[in-house]
Amino acid sequence: MAAARTDSDTRQFRRVFGHFCTGVTVITTRDADGPAGFACQAFAPLSLDPPLVLFCPQAGSDTWRRIRDCGTFCVNVLAGAQREVSRRFGTRGADRFTDAGWSPSPAGAPILTGALTWAECRVEAVHPGGDHAIVVGRVTTLGECRADGPLLFYRGRYTTAAPASPHESPEVVDTLLAWPRHTDWI
Numbered sequence: 001m002a003a004a005r006t007d008s009d010t011r012q013f014r015r016v017f018g019h020f021c022t023g024v025t026v027i028t029t030r031d032a033d034g035p036a037g038f039a040c041q042a043f044a045p046l047s048l049d050p051p052l053v054l055f056c057p058q059a060g061s062d063t064w065r066r067i068r069d070c071g072t073f074c075v076n077v078l079a080g081a082q083r084e085v086s087r088r089f090g091t092r093g094a095d096r097f098t099d100a101g102w103s104p105s106p107a108g109a110p111i112l113t114g115a116l117t118w119a120e121c122r123v124e125a126v127h128p129g130g131d132h133a134i135v136v137g138r139v140t141t142l143g144e145c146r147a148d149g150p151l152l153f154y155r156g157r158y159t160t161a162a163p164a165s166p167h168e169s170p171e172v173v174d175t176l177l178a179w180p181r182h183t184d185w186i
Helices: 007-017 062-070 083-089
Strands: 025-031 034-040 043-047 052-055 072-077 102-104 110-112 117-129 132-142 151-154 157-160
Touching: 025 062, 025 083, 025 110, 034 062, 034 083, 034 110, 052 117, 062 072, 062 117, 062 132, 072 110, 072 132
Parallel strands: none
Antiparallel strands: 025 034, 025 072, 043 052, 052 132, 072 117, 102 110, 117 132, 151 157
């Protein structure tokens, strides 16, 4: 029988995995009720062939319900200057799209103004993941990439990456998905 989880276990879990630096995305959709979206750290590219991504929303999230029902979503990768956008989309009960500029993706999901890049996807599969869902999306459209740096989250704080020198070759870890021998890593 598994031991009951305590609040101190939850705090320790957050503290330990707060040391894992993540990028910050906003996952968006649009349905008959209008645009919806939430800030999401639990996002990752999953597969090159076919092109798949995954994200993990809270299982009871109203925004996740709307994405699931709509079947399409847009992953907005936030740029380093978009801390306030992340805060707005990470706050429950806020009118997240007030003063948030956006344009529709080909399927109509919001592409946030100033995003580093974006990918439009359709829901391919959903798996249980404790108090979250594990959502696999098939990429249908990819956006252009801006030259700015990404917004990162590390140890409970926003941060940004140091600019990379254009004179240095990319590191293998920086190009993992583009690494020509990607099977060496997986």
